[in-house]
Amino acid sequence: MHKTTLFLFFLITTVNFGQDFRFGKVSVEELKEESHALDSDADAAILFREQYSHIDYSQNNGFTLTTEIYERIKIYNAEGFEWGTHVIPIYQGGGDNEEDINSLKAVTYTLENGKVVETKLQNDGIFKEVRNKFYNVEKFTMPNLQAGCIIEFKYKLVSPFLSNIDEIRLQEDIPLNKADIRFYSPEWLVYQMHRKGLQPFKVEESSKAAKLNYVVRVDRNAGFATLSGSQLQKRNTTQNQTIDYQANSYSINVENVPAMKDEVFSSNIDNYRSAITFELAYTKYPNEPFETITSTWEAVSKTIYDSENFGGQLKNDRFYADDVDAVISGSTTSEEKATRIYEFVKQKMNWNKYIGIYADEGVKDAYKTGVGNTADINLLLVSMLRYAGLDANPIILSTRDNGIPLFPTRNGFNDVIAGVKLDENVILMDATHKMGAANLLEEKLLNWNGRLIREDGTSEWVSLNPTKHALENTMLNLEITEDLAISCRARSQYTGNYGLSYRRNYSGKSDQESLETLEERYSGIEINELEIKNIEEVYEPVELNYSFEMLDGIEEIGGKLYISPFLHLATQENPFKSEERKHPVDFMYPWKDRFIINIKLPQGYVVESLPQNEIVNLAEDLGVFKYLISNTNGYVQVSCEMALNSSIITPQYYQDLKKFYELIVSKQNNKIVLSKV
Structure with missing residues (x-):
């Protein structure tokens, strides 16, 4: 093992074993920590996450699910303050069927003059919001947040809804140092586990004998009482009853889980975070029929x-x-x-x-x-x-x-x-x-x-993925004025999800608002006139016609003119900067962009050099880039097509995609050189 890696291993191991994760036992050493040992760029880190979910029975309420949450979070800088706000969804099922939060306790710890100072969450930091008829949320924001502080909170969520245990996340976009997750249920409620994510974790399963004591009313003429999911059936006389059963438990312990950071074209990054859920598959109460809830599609x-x-x-x-x-x-x-x-x-x-x-x-x-x-x-x-x-x-x-x-x-x-x-x-x-x-x-x-x-x-x-490309067809007709500005008329058509996007952006806007929206999208151009067609005609292509001037679109160096023909439409940078990609690139839909650009040469100038023609295909017919340029009869014409034929690019093709975009950026920003006759 490399010495640096060995040192970090012993450092983290020593810190983890030396920490006391009981509520309120925050140490001076934890507060002094200025950055995370394995991720120096982290704005915050979860030092400890504990979740204990258990299903219990009471005479009045039947079976209920109680989830006990406890977290300790270190905040390194102001960007990490967002971790000081916690949101708890609360499902409202109507009538008495609703979830309830109790035993909320939260503290912010800071270091002042070498001593640990506690600031407790007060009622003015707790907010309740009605989101819709099914869900409310209880939200709290920790007091006295500052760089270097540590926050702790714990609470219980009691729910009558047993069908699903909310997703338990074992990876976040900040490091997770340690998590201890437990779930317990009686044998009558059988749950299936759903795992996801790229970070592996192990689930320990076990069972043990347990007893359930309850009081029932029984008919002396009946041989037994029955137990149901919501209540015990009432009979004529009272008896104490005991049922022996097996208690099933699941335990997950993880340590030093790296952050799963969002990247461009990731869809929902939560699809790739490590997490687990438990969903009720079937029930088999004593003396009641077997009932399937979820087992197959x-x-x-x-x-x-x-x-x-x-x-x-x-x-x-x-x-x-x-x-x-x-x-x-x-x-x-x-x-x-x-x-x-x-x-x-x-x-x-x-x-x-x-x-x-x-x-x-x-x-x-x-x-x-x-x-x-x-x-x-x-x-x-x-x-x-x-x-x-x-x-x-x-x-x-x-x-x-x-x-x-x-x-x-x-x-x-x-x-x-x-x-x-x-x-x-x-x-x-x-x-x-x-x-x-x-x-x-x-x-x-x-x-x-x-x-x-x-x-x-x-x-x-x-x-659900579209089989047809979202299509853009754009034509630019450029002229270079005597004062070396560019005058251009543009015509674009958009179909599919491109057209849908334009309808969202421009529907209901005045002509002036639409013009300002387009200028905001394409900085550096001054639009003189704009016409938008078919915004309300959903089965027709959206069409944009506009003219504009660009004052800084040409460079003059040593009597030569340098012009990039794509102007405001050029892709300026490669969005894919990571060295590697562990999850798919998601473009949402296949797309194809076509450009035809005609440049009228100014009087007294000829073409000195043009970019080279280029045709590149991505592996497995995933995409294509074509760049063709010619000089004929006083005009330079550029024809460019780039397409991605699949909305999803798997990680194995990430390097190819990265190079593909490098080529697009390079070719669209290549310059034509004109010299005087």
Whole structure:
């Protein structure tokens, strides 16, 4: 072992074994630490994270899940202050079914004159917010935050919801020195583990004998009492009962976990952080039937579809039948029917900004008011498509910020769209967004696969990734004025997700606001006139026509003129700077950019030198870059095409992609040299 590595190993080992992680036992040595031993750039570090989740039974409340949280965090500088705010989601199930936080205790420790000073969290640092009808949050911000301080907090979250243990993160974007995670459940509730991430960790599983004592009312004529998931069934007389059972436990201990730092084109970096979740797979209470919750994708799909707020919403069509009949009247093809119904729902319904796989208002009430969540609207769309005789089904998915459901899970999905089968292809539709089109989803929905669920309970994966390129076609016509400025007329067309992006940015803006938005995007140009076409026409390309002047687009050196033909459109730097990449590069959708640039030579000048032509293909047909330049009849013409044919580039091709972008930057910033005749 190298001496430096050996020294660091003993240093970290000594620190970890020497620290006392009991609440309040913060040492002077911890407070004096100015930087992290293994990551000197870290703004903060989690010195210790402990989570103990256990399922217990009480006579009044039945089974409840209690999660005890304790963390100690070191903050090295002001950039680390964000770790001084902690947010706790609290699920509200309606009625008495809601989660509760108690025993919150939090302290900030600072070093003053060589002594440890404690500043306790007060009520004015605790905030409660209502996020929506399902979730509230309790948020607290630690007092007296300063560089070098340490914060500690602990609390208990008591929940009646047993189906899922919230994700336990074993890696953050700051170093994690030590974590101790434990989860306990009785044998009647069987959980499956879902692991993820690139950092390995080990789970220790064990079981031991335990007893549950309770009081029941029993009928003297009955042979036994029964135990259910929510309460003990009441009988006629009172008896003390004891049940022997096996207590299943899971334990995870990790140390010195490096930070997982975000990088460009990472999608949701949380997809690659090491973490674990526990989800209820099935229950088997004494004297009660076996009940499957989640075990296979088919079981998950059936459970969701059988819900009254999901599949139950697809049974009633009487309230809209006359309207749909009128909408599809005269349609001659299935595609035309589908498009008419889709556009009808898009225009009639207004999204209330809530997402979910289950209807909130219910499709009938949402239809009456014209307002609903994503499930209300898209389940309504599925129902109407079916009414019209089309093969339509809901597709549940996870949005990009919610992660990727790698294992059979109900809780991994948080949104739903519609899918209609036309010519053996499933066409994706989301009627919550006015600017969407068939097979054109918002970027937040482009997250691997969705699960299409049929009425008979069968299901299958459907790719959410676009198969067509987002396309940009741009033409520039340049002239060099007598005072060596550049005058240019530009025309660009955008389709696919490019067009969707432009519609978001420019829809509803005045001409002046649109002009200012474009100038802000392309600094260094002064736009004289701007025309934008088809912003509201979602099935047509967005078209931008504009003219501009650039005063500093030409360099004159020694009587020669140097010009970079791409002007404001040139890629200025390579976004991929890391030496290596351990997780995929995610562009969200395949894309293709085409440029044709015509430069009229100024009178009295000729071409002295041009950049070289270049054609480069990425491995496995992942992408292509073409750069062709010619000089004919007083004009220089540049034709450039760059394309990525896959939205996902795996780490094995990262170095190729990095070189690909180096070439793009180089060629787009190469200069044409003109000299006087």
